[in-house]
Amino acid sequence: MGMAASQARFLGLTARKTNVEYEGQQINQQRTTLSNQSANYYNQLLGMEVPVPPSVEDYTKTVYSFTDGALENVVTSLIAQGEGKYLVSYTRSYTDDTAVVSAASSIITRSGEEGNYKYSVGAKELRALGQEPSEEQIKNDEYLSSLTEAQLEKLIAEEKAYKEKLDEKYNGGTASGDTAWQVYYKHDTTAGTYTPVFYKTSDLTKDTTIYSEKTGASQSFIQAYSTGSEVVTDEIKGTEAKLEQDTSGRYINITLYDEEGNATTYALTTQTTTDQDAYNDAMNQYEYDKTSYDKAIEDINNKIEIIQIEDKN
Structure with missing residues (x-):
């Protein structure tokens, strides 16, 4: 009986020792794991690039x-x-003091029968730009009727030059039938001068331009162009x-x-x-990167703190 009791006691001590050793191994493994995790986080911190604010000089x-x-x-x-x-x-x-430029849009009035429509701005009838006006058009236009034959020839030459500029700037340089233009001369009563006002014929005749059946007035404003100064x-x-x-x-x-x-x-x-716009964009990017960097640092530090608490326990 004495031998059996001693053997049982020995086996119990051996089992307890094995238990303690196992628990120790488990603790060591946990600490090793925590240590590795902590090292990884520190390496992440070391590998992070600190955002640098942009320099105005750049x-x-x-x-x-x-x-x-x-x-x-x-x-x-x-x-x-x-x-x-x-x-x-x-x-x-x-x-360029003779440039063609956009002008205020206006209401256009259409009159006559289909296929032979006439267009006007107020009482001013439009006519084809760069073409010799008819006797009736000259008679009914206060500006044209005030010109001599030589002045009228000069005006037509100027209109042809304007048409080239209009086509180049607003029609891609083409001169097809779709790029025909209409013109009238606006009177500046203060200066006593007349200024040409141009309209694309296609803007007047396209299906989306609706005219009132009663008054003939367009239901929307139509883009106009004129002459003016422009930096080239x-x-x-x-x-x-x-x-x-x-x-x-x-x-x-x-x-x-x-x-x-x-x-x-x-x-x-x-x-x-x-380049203030580019600098502002770079500064905005820096602020975003800085916020992301600070957030990442905070997250990693929090994880390291949790590991340190677990290691103590």
């Missing part, structure tokens, strides 16, 4: 310009070719030029060559410009 550039008579030229590209020579691109701006910008690309610099490296003179190789030198002026 969106600021120096713009060079020069004046050629009435033309204002702005340099857009400089490609060095060696020996002080460059391939230069620049925009050239000027004011052309781009000159890749022309050869020579540039001079001052001691600071800033360009001060540009020399351009004509087709015969004759050189003309112009003084360059500088202006610093900032």
